Amino acid sequence: GQQLNQSPQSMFIQEGEDVSMNCTSSSIFNTWLWYKQDPGEGPVLLIALYKAGELTSNGRLTAQFGITRKDSFLNISASIPSDVGIYFCAGQLRYGGATNKLIFGTGTLLAVQP
């Protein structure tokens, strides 16, 4: 099945450092989403982006919807131990009769050392 290219695959950082990850697609989406998944749980929505060029923040998280509509990035500032988990981007085609299924990236594993 289709999966988006997400990088880096994993990151091991010290508490307090900033983190950046990105996601690219060969096709256009009109919505980009970022999810976090903890072990044994389902993905939880962090940020949703609905317009090309949009920059949105949620606390220490900032995400941008690329101008080409084929990419997005997520930044986490001043990381803390509870940021540990797997981060997934997801592209979506909303409206126009589409199913609105999510196409997920391959994931970025984040480990934060106190």
Add this chain to the structure above:
Amino acid sequence: GAGVSQSPRYKVAKRGQDVALRCDPISGHVSLFWYQQALGQGPEFLTYFQNEAQLDKSGLPSDRFFAERPEGSVSTLKIQRTQQEDSAVYLCASSEDREETQYFGPGTRLLVL
């Protein structure tokens, strides 16, 4: 309020057995999605329901996979004659309507031996 719930949380099946996985969406949510997540991968779309109507089943990997939502609330994903490659986490998500945010359940971890 209660989120999406799934049962069982873990299922071990012998190859060739049939399994049934249940999803209870958030009350009042019209749209329901099933995704399959292989180890180390992101979730992949399987099928989508709007109320009781299955409007998209393009992601079902074979005719051994069957999903239903007869009364427009609870959904069951059935896998017949399970194979080892069916081992994965099966995630259910629901949303108020098709274009709204999808909320995920904790998943069912299926291991086929």
